[in-house]
Structures are given as C-alpha cells and as structure tokens.
Amino acid sequence: MSKLADASSDLGAVFFRCVPKSKRGRANEAEWARALDKFYAEADAIRTRYSLGFIGRARVAYLFQRRLLESGLDADTVRKVVFSLVFSSFSAKK
DSSP states (O other), rough: OOOOHHHHHHHHHHHHHOOOOOOOSSHHHHHHHHHHHHHHHHHHHHHHTOOOHHHHHHHHHHHHHHHHTTTTHHHHHHHHHHHHHHHSSSSSOO
C-alpha cells in the first residue's frame, strides 16, 4: 500500500473510532463537536507522521472522502467532514 493509501486508511480508522456512539440513536451536537475536535487533532498528527505535502494532503482527503461514502455515510455529512478536515488539519503548514 502506498503512503497516501495508508494515511487515508488511518484517517478512516480514527474517524470511526471518534464517532459518537449514542444508545438513543442520534448523537447530539455537543457529542459530535467533541468527537470532531478529537478527530481533527489526530488527523493533524497523521498529516505530520506521513509528511504529506500539498498534493498529498489533497489526494488523501479525496481517498478519505471515497472511503466514507463507500461506508454508507450520506454525501452531505461526508462533504462537511472532509471540508472541515481540509481547513482544520490539512491546510496549516506547521
């Protein structure tokens, strides 16, 4: 597997580990906010670990988006998650 596929796979694993698991069926907004903050922090660590450049970050975001869609998440949710990921963790040059 390539570095980009590995990074995308790691993002997917982190995302599904961070997603709130609500027994009531739907998680509330505060649970989602905490989960996404944790996900974005770990996504930043993944970006650093794999030394992703500008093009690499774009390709990983695209692969991650496809992985989420294939897992059955609705397109609107996927769009919001990936868009936020790009701006919160994948845009800064640290």
